[in-house]
Amino acid sequence: MKDRIYNPVQDDLERVKNKLCNFCPAGITNFPDSQKMLGQILGGGKLLRPLLVLHSGNFYTYRPERLLPMATSAEMLHVATLVHDDAIDKADTRRGKPTINSIWGPDKAVVLGDYLFACAAEFAAETESIRAVKLFAGALASISTGELRQSFSAFNKTQQFDQYLKRIIGKTASLFAMATETGAVLSDAPEESVKILKEYGMNLGIAFQIMDDVLDFTGTEEELGKPVASDLLQGTVTLPSLKIIEYYPQDNPVKRLFEGKGEPADNIAEAISLVKETSILNECIETALGYSRAACRDINLLPESPSKDSMFALAESMVKRRS
C-alpha cells in the first residue's frame, strides 16, 4: 500500500523532506537548539500535504521547479500552525517528540511560528505564480478562522454536524485542498481538472480529520504521540463526542465533563468506552469512508498518470490509518 501511495513521486518527496530536515536559515541559526528542533518538526511528519502537491502536479506538465517549492511551502505552513497550536495548548509532545513550546516556551514558539509562516510564504512565492500565492494566503485565512471557530465553540454541548464540518474544513481540509489545487495550477491543468483536484483534496481532508478525531478516542498514547482524548479535555467537540451527545441527550460523560461534574478521568474513560463499544465508532468510519469515496468520484475523468492509482490508494488508506 505504501509503495502504491508514494512511488510515482517518491524521489521528489525525498527532496522536499531533505529540504525540510536541513532547513535552518541564517536568521535563526544563533538560537539554542534551533537547527535540531526545526529539522525534527519540519521533516518528521507523514508529509501528506507535499505528497498531494506532487501527485496533483503529475497529470499535466510536471514542473519540479514550481512543485517542489510549493510542496515545501504547504508542509511548512502546516508545521507553523502546529507550532502555534502547541503554544496555545501548552502541549509538551507532538508526534512523540518535545514541542517547541516545551523547549523554548510559548512566547518564543509564537514568534517562531510567525517566522515559519514567513518562510512558507517565501517558498510559495518561489513558484513565481501569483495564483498559487493567493491560494496559499487563502488557506492560512481558512485555517485561522477554523481555529477561531473551534476556540469560540469550546465546551459548547449544542453543536451540530454542519458546524463540526465547517470547523474541520477550515482547520484541515482547506490546506489539503490548497495542496491539490496549487499542484494542478502549477502544472497548467485546465480549469475543470483544477476543480476536480481541489475537490479531491477537500474531501480527502475531511475524511482525514474525521479519522483523526476517531483515533483520538481509539488510539493509544504511543500511537498518537499525545494523550488520548486530548480534544475532549480541551473542550473540542468532534464527531464521536457529537454522537455521544446526540444518542444520550439526558446524561452523558461529555456533558458531565463540560459541566465539571464527576471526575474528569472517569468521564473521559466512559466516553472512550462508549465510542468503542457502541455503533458510534463504525458510524464515524462510515462517514469518513463517504468523504474518501467522494474524493475519488471524478478522479477517473483526469488524464492517465501514475499518480492516479496513488490517489485512489491514498483515499483508501485514510479510513485504515492507525496514527
Place this chain on the structure above:
Amino acid sequence: MKDRIYNPVQDDLERVKNKLCNFCPAGITNFPDSQKMLGQILGGGKLLRPLLVLHSGNFYTYRPERLLPMATSAEMLHVATLVHDDAIDKADTRRGKPTINSIWGPDKAVVLGDYLFACAAEFAAETESIRAVKLFAGALASISTGELRQSFSAFNKTQQFDQYLKRIIGKTASLFAMATETGAVLSDAPEESVKILKEYGMNLGIAFQIMDDVLDFTGTEEELGKPVASDLLQGTVTLPSLKIIEYYPQDNPVKRLFEGKGEPADNIAEAISLVKETSILNECIETALGYSRAACRDINLLPESPSKDSMFALAESMVKRRS
C-alpha cells in the same frame, strides 16, 4: 508640518484608512466584538507604513490599483505583529485602547494575528507582483527573527550597539524598507531608485525606532498609550539603557533591575532620571538624527515629485515626535 507630510497622497491614504477601518471579512464576523475591535486596531494608528508605500510609489508611474493593496497589506502586517506582541506581553492597552489580548485572551489573539497575516498576504498578492510578495514575506521573516533576537537577549546586560541595531532593523526598519521598496517596485522605478527608496525606508525606520525607545523613557503614560519604561520592565535593552550601562558600568539601575536588586519601581525611576538629566537623551536624539539625515541623503537624486518634500518633512518629523 502635517500637511507637508501627507498632502500629495492624502486622498489615497484616506482610502486605505477606510479599507482598514471597515475591514471585517465574512470569515470572522460571527465572533464577539470582532468588527468593532478590528476597525479600531487596524485604522487607529499613524499609518506611517501605508504613507511610505504611497509616497515611494509617487516618483514614476503612480498605480493606485497596485499601491493601495500594498499600503493596506503593510499596515495589516504591522498590526498582526502588534497583536502577537500584545498576546506575548499580556499587554492590556495599546494606543490607549484595550488590546485584543485583553478582550479575547492571548490564545485567540495568537490565532487572530495569524488571520491578519493571511489577509495581509492576500492584499500583497492583489498587487499581482511576485516581487512585492517576496518582499512582503521577507519583511515578516525579518520581523520575527528580530523579535526572537529580542527575546533571547532579554535581561542581558552585556549588549553592544550593533546587536541593538540588528534587532531594531529586524523588528521595525525592515518593514519600513519593505514599504518604500514595494512602493518603488510597483511604480516601475529603475533599480537605482528602488535602492535609494529602500535605503530611505531602512534609515527612517531606524531613526523611528530609536526615537520610540527614547520616548519610552521620556514620554508620559498618556502620550505613550502604555506604561512608561515598559521595555526595561520586560528586560529589553534599548539605546538609552545601553548608554546607562556603558556610562555607569560599576553600578546602575538597569543592572540592579535585571539582577533583581532593590525595588523595581525605584530602579525604573532612577533610570528615567538618568536618561533625562544626563547627556544620554541628547546623544540618543543625535543618533536618530544621523539616521534621519542618512535617509534623505540620496532622495534628491530621484525625479521631481510632490512626494519628495513630504519625505524630507517626514524624516525631519521623526526626531521631533512626542508619541
